[in-house]
Amino acid sequence: MKILPRFPLIPGLVLFGALISAPFILSIYWVMILTEILTMGLFAMSFNLLFGYTGLLSFGQAGFFGAGAYCAVLTLLHGPASLWAALAAGFLGAALLALPIGWLCVRRDEIYFAILTLGFGMMLFTVAHNWRSVTGGSDGLGNFTLPKLDLFGWSISLFNPRHFYFLVLLIAAAGALLLLRVVRSPFGLLLRGTRENSNRVSFVGANVRSVRLFAFVVSGALAGLAGALFALFNRIASPEMLHWAFSGKAVLMTILGGSGVFLGPAVGAAIFFVLEHSITAYTTNWMIFLGMILIVLVLVFPKGVLGSAVDFIDRFRKGGGR
Amino acid sequence: MTQDPILEVRNISRSFGKFQALTDVSLSIQTGRLCALIGPNGAGKTTFYNVVSGRYRPTTGKVFFKGREVGGLPSHRLVSMGLLRSFQITNIFPALTVLENVLVPLLVHHGMSFSCLKSIRKQGELAEEADRILGRVGLRGVSDHVVSTLAYGDKRLIEIAIVLARRPTLVLLDEPTAGMNPEETDRMIHLIKDLSEHSDTTFFITEHDMKVVFSVAERIFVLNQGCLLAEGTPEEIRNNPDVKHAYLGGSLDAPGQ
Numbered sequence: 001m002k003i004l005p006r007f008p009l010i011p012g013l014v015l016f017g018a019l020i021s022a023p024f025i026l027s028i029y030w031v032m033i034l035t036e037i038l039t040m041g042l043f044a045m046s047f048n049l050l051f052g053y054t055g056l057l058s059f060g061q062a063g064f065f066g067a068g069a070y071c072a073v074l075t076l077l078h079g080p081a082s083l084w085a086a087l088a089a090g091f092l093g094a095a096l097l098a099l100p101i102g103w104l105c106v107r108r109d110e111i112y113f114a115i116l117t118l119g120f121g122m123m124l125f126t127v128a129h130n131w132r133s134v135t136g137g138s139d140g141l142g143n144f145t146l147p148k149l150d151l152f153g154w155s156i157s158l159f160n161p162r163h164f165y166f167l168v169l170l171i172a173a174a175g176a177l178l179l180l181r182v183v184r185s186p187f188g189l190l191l192r193g194t195r196e197n198s199n200r201v202s203f204v205g206a207n208v209r210s211v212r213l214f215a216f217v218v219s220g221a222l223a224g225l226a227g228a229l230f231a232l233f234n235r236i237a238s239p240e241m242l243h244w245a246f247s248g249k250a251v252l253m254t255i256l257g258g259s260g261v262f263l264g265p266a267v268g269a270a271i272f273f274v275l276e277h278s279i280t281a282y283t284t285n286w287m288i289f290l291g292m293i294l295i296v297l298v299l300v301f302p303k304g305v306l307g308s309a310v311d312f313i314d315r316f317r318k319g320g321g322r
Numbered sequence: 323m324t325q326d327p328i329l330e331v332r333n334i335s336r337s338f339g340k341f342q343a344l345t346d347v348s349l350s351i352q353t354g355r356l357c358a359l360i361g362p363n364g365a366g367k368t369t370f371y372n373v374v375s376g377r378y379r380p381t382t383g384k385v386f387f388k389g390r391e392v393g394g395l396p397s398h399r400l401v402s403m404g405l406l407r408s409f410q411i412t413n414i415f416p417a418l419t420v421l422e423n424v425l426v427p428l429l430v431h432h433g434m435s436f437s438c439l440k441s442i443r444k445q446g447e448l449a450e451e452a453d454r455i456l457g458r459v460g461l462r463g464v465s466d467h468v469v470s471t472l473a474y475g476d477k478r479l480i481e482i483a484i485v486l487a488r489r490p491t492l493v494l495l496d497e498p499t500a501g502m503n504p505e506e507t508d509r510m511i512h513l514i515k516d517l518s519e520h521s522d523t524t525f526f527i528t529e530h531d532m533k534v535v536f537s538v539a540e541r542i543f544v545l546n547q548g549c550l551l552a553e554g555t556p557e558e559i560r561n562n563p564d565v566k567h568a569y570l571g572g573s574l575d576a577p578g579q
Contacts, residue, residue: 002443003442003443003445003448181438181439181441182438182439184442185437185438185441185442186435186440186442187435187436189422189425189426189429189442190430192415192417192422193415193422193426196416196417196418197415199413200413200414200415200426200484201426201430202398203375203397203398203407204488205402205431205488208398211435211436
């Protein structure tokens with residue numbers, strides 16, 4: 001008797017191999033886009049721990065992404081000149097912020113939870129925008145020197161975008177593995193139970209609020225890690241990163257790729273950026289075309305692109321393509 | 323068998339605004355004795371369950387479970403003390419498999435709610451325990467089916483399996499055979515009787531179907547318009563004129579129509 005199907009290890013390794021070899025094949029331009037995809041993919045996956053696995057729609061995820069970005073940059077400006085310290089600050093700072101906010105938000109679910117997170121997201125945006133002495137206001141917080149990366153005694157300069165790409169790949173993969181561990185753990189099953197029927201979960205003796213709060217903090221911490229990477233890559237932390245429209249991106253990417261599949265949000269991020277960059281090459285009205293393509297994709301693949309693909313493969317295997 | 327009541331309810335009232343759903347209800351349940359709560363529609367049976375299981379606070383009155391006052395405790399605390407319930411409308415995890423439905427209460431029972439770095443695939447003991455429980459309710463053959471694809475009667479059995487996974491001492495079953503066909507009803511009655519006789523769990527059921535009540539219950543309580551109208555053995559209840567009157571003179575022998 002098997003509890004969960006085995007994780008598709010071979011496709012996972014093939015994907016990882018492809019991502020490692022990509023910078024040797026692609027132009028610098030596309031390597032930088034791939035860097036963005038990995039960062040935003042991790043952000044969208046952190047969002048999906050709440051959305052797809054726990055059944056909570058957060059519209060404030062960018063608040064933790066942005067908090068991670070500011071924590072990382074502030075560490076480099078005022079603290080030790082270490083990339084690891086900056087990344088850790090992004091992760092821990094966002095987790096610390098998610099704790100009190102989550103404590104209040106998990107008191108409600110469904111649309112009320114979404115509105116509470118939206119409210120907190122707006123507050124965080126305003127703090128970043130108006131607290132000029134700490135955050136640099138609308139100009140954002142930049143002007144830091146990117147320290148070299150210390151990796152087992154090596155010192156690697158990250159000014160080469162290909163080097164930076166490998167750092168992002170390493171961190172995004174570590175974040176994804178942590179998430180994978182969480183969703184396939186006993187706690188992960190309890191999260192899916194909460195999504196399906198929170199009333200039943202409390203009537204088997206679990207405290208639904210604590211369960212949701214824990215998911216909220218893990219999700220916020222990983223969003224903060226993604227935000228730290230984003231700020232280091234772009235050399236700036238800016239208020240737009242906390243705006244609710246930025247939270248909307250995570251929602252969009254997740255729906256696009258599929259919330260029911262582990263890597264769905266990352267695939268959504270890839271589709272989003274590839275479309276954006278291909279269309280802007282031809283027209284400045286790219287939002288119109290992007291919107292049209294998104295509408296078609298969502299109508300044709302209600303379970304998301306990756307979700308529908310996985311469904312199709314499963315059916316093909318079982319029923320010989322019925 | 324001990325003589326201590328496992329559940330004792332003293333002078334419970336519950337109102338919603340001006341509507342009085344329960345008025346001064348007192349009753350007690352002896353450990354190991356299969357009891358039933360009956361009454362016409364709207365008599366307050368489900369409200370009574372909601373008060374006892376911690377969903378609602380009683381407006382006045384006290385609830386004692388295993389001799390401890392528990393009125394107003396949140397439901398998850400009562401569950402940890404061993405008081406479990408089923409619902410009138412099947413309350414399970416539709417998109418999870420049958421096995422996962424039983425694993426959720428099991429992992430909570432074994433204190434693994436926040437165990438987030440272990441693989442659930444490696445919890446062999448949990449899976450074995452789930453398998454035993456599914457065997458007990460006769461669902462072993464469908465353990466890897468997604469619950470929403472199962473027949474109605476099987477879904478109701480899954481709720482029983484979920485409840486059993488927490489190793490309860492007292493189980494409240496709210497109309498366990500509601501909506502079932504005669505075959506499924508027989509299967510459920512048989513299961514409840516069997517569990518009541520061969521485990522340490524005490525069962526307390528509400529039921530619409532008089533045939534079910536008179537075939538399983540050792541003791542029956544009758545609610546009418548929020549008040550306790552009568553209590554006694556099935557024989558006493560069958561011959562009680564007040565009860566007959568409450569059911570509009572209908573024969574209590576007839577199955578619920």
